[in-house]
């Protein structure tokens with residue numbers, strides 16, 4: 343039998359066996375019982391020399407030169423080496439180095455499975471997820487919001503834009519102001535109405551109109567009484583705005599009252615022009631000491647007055663009930679009550695706001711983007727049946743948009759994940775690789791090489807098919823067309839209204855998450871201790887203290903914190919003091935951007951005892967009330 347026809351081990355056996363008998367039976371035996379080599383035996387073998395290597399390789403492949411030491415006659419082409427024909431002595435001459443096997447020895451080689459954990463600084467080398475499953479790689483934040491503009495439109499503190507309706511009130515206000523400014527005379531107007539009925543917004547709009555028309559000699563100021571700690575602060579504020587020390591001399595009286603009286607009630611009032619003072623949330627000045635309020639009202643209603651005082655509050659009978667001295671002196675402010683909005687008016691406001699977001703060249707000007715008309719109707723009816731507060735309606739729309747937004751994001755995430763998975767499967771089947779091999783291909787080059795745990799795929803050098811990439815760190819963009827995109831539906835609004843209007847304040851507290859509860863408790867505790875509602879900034883500091891001390895909660899950023907407070911307000915468990923625009927200092931970014939959000943006061947609308955009972959089982963929150 344030719345040596346090439348023998349198995350490797352049989353050949354080896356034949357070449358190394360000292361008691362060689364070239365009988366076919368033994369050869370067959372050797373074939374049946376291949377030589378087993380221990381590691382120790384192998385280690386004693388002499389290494390194969392380069393010359394012998396050549397000889398052996400040539401012998402097994404049947405190519406010349408054959409073993410010259412085995413009586414090989416170079417010239418006799420027919421007389422080829424045959425192990426069966428070889429003599430025993432010749433065989434003994436074969437150096438033992440031939441024992442070293444030429445094939446790869448699995449035992450000798452370093453084990454493939456590492457005995458220790460291979461660690462590479464940085465990313466894990468073994469993919470932890472299924473190839474192509476991008477769920478862990480796509481971060482929620484990477485999905486940009488497509489409803490941002492619509493949401494911002496309904497956010498608290500957003501620019502009011504043009505007011506819809508309120509024609510009667512607008513006209514009355516414009517007439518009243520126009521007549522007084524033209525005649526250079528003072529007067530007093532008291533605007534009343536429930537929250538969110540457009541009192542402040544309409545007044546601001548009207549005064550902006552006065553300014554635009556350039557009425558000469560009109561000086562105006564706007565004071566939100568909610569942020570005035572001491573009623574006497576009003577005097578200081580008015581002097582700061584109107585008193586020109588260079589022309590009028592120094593303020594000599596203790597509180598500036600004399601100077602203000604001279605300024606507003608003067609025989610030459612026509613020459614100095616008119617002062618317009620707006621006192622919003624005037625009911626916050628109704629303290630024990632009402633002298634200040636009386637004096638301001640009396641100046642505006644005096645005979646020679648050049649002060650136009652406009653007071654705004656919710657109570658219809660504030661002047662009659664709390665300032666009876668005015669009636670006794672026959673000084674009667676003019677009243678302008680604002681009725682709560684009905685469902686039709688609310689729906690109109692929401693619809694026109696949404697339509698303002700349509701592109702200029704939109705064909706259908708009557709289409710309502712983002713919120714379905716039926717959903718608007720439901721929202722309007724719910725709010726009108728409750729308080730008629732437009733802010734509540736805006737809150738519901740905003741929360742509806744938030745719900746829709748999160749649904750769109752979730753859908754986009756799922757689609758991206760499915761797409762990445764499909765492309766991974768397609769790719770793996772097109773190149774005949776397993777999904778795991780595809781995952782390895784996707785690893786950075788160094789990672790795949792370093793990780794001995796992974797099967798070797800590097801032999802497939804240049805792949806003709808480009809490897810699909812998982813959308814790691816890529817932003818998922820949702821394409822949304824306001825004219826055809828999905829809208830907030832009745833179902834969304836129904837869900838929201840059940841939490842907004844359903845049950846008592848306490849039942850709404852139960853629905854809050856831990857962060858919201860912590861902010862609410864911090865607000866309640868601050869208010870009880872200091873006797874005054876905290877500003878947004880103060881509340882953030884108190885809340886931050888709780889987070890730091892108890893380590894139960896991760897402290898939110900200021901932006902997130904504002905959102906939480908907004909959510910609490912929508913749930914009706916806190917109240918935010920409104921900030922008007924007229925006469926206000928330009929809000930800086932430091933103060934929370936538009937509207938000086940961080941200077942607003944946040945008051946807790948849930949009773950301390952009830953809140954305490956609700957949260958006492960949460961250690962960190964319960965402790966806040968005990969300190």
Ligand SMILES: Nc1ncnc2c1ncn2[C@@H]1O[C@H](COP(=O)(O)OP(=O)(O)OP(=O)(O)O)[C@@H](O)[C@H]1O
Pocket residue numbers: 499501502503504505506507508535536537538539540541542543544655656691732733920
């Ligand atoms: N007719 C309207 N058209 C459009 N937006 C309106 C209208 N009326 C009110 N709004 C909006 O509703 C919100 C609340 O209005 P506003 O602050 O004027 O209420 P308010 O009557 O002053 O309430 P409060 O008594 O609580 O101060 C504002 O964002 C305002 O822009």
Ligand SMILES: [Mg+2]
Pocket residue numbers: 541542543622920
């Ligand atoms: Mg107001």
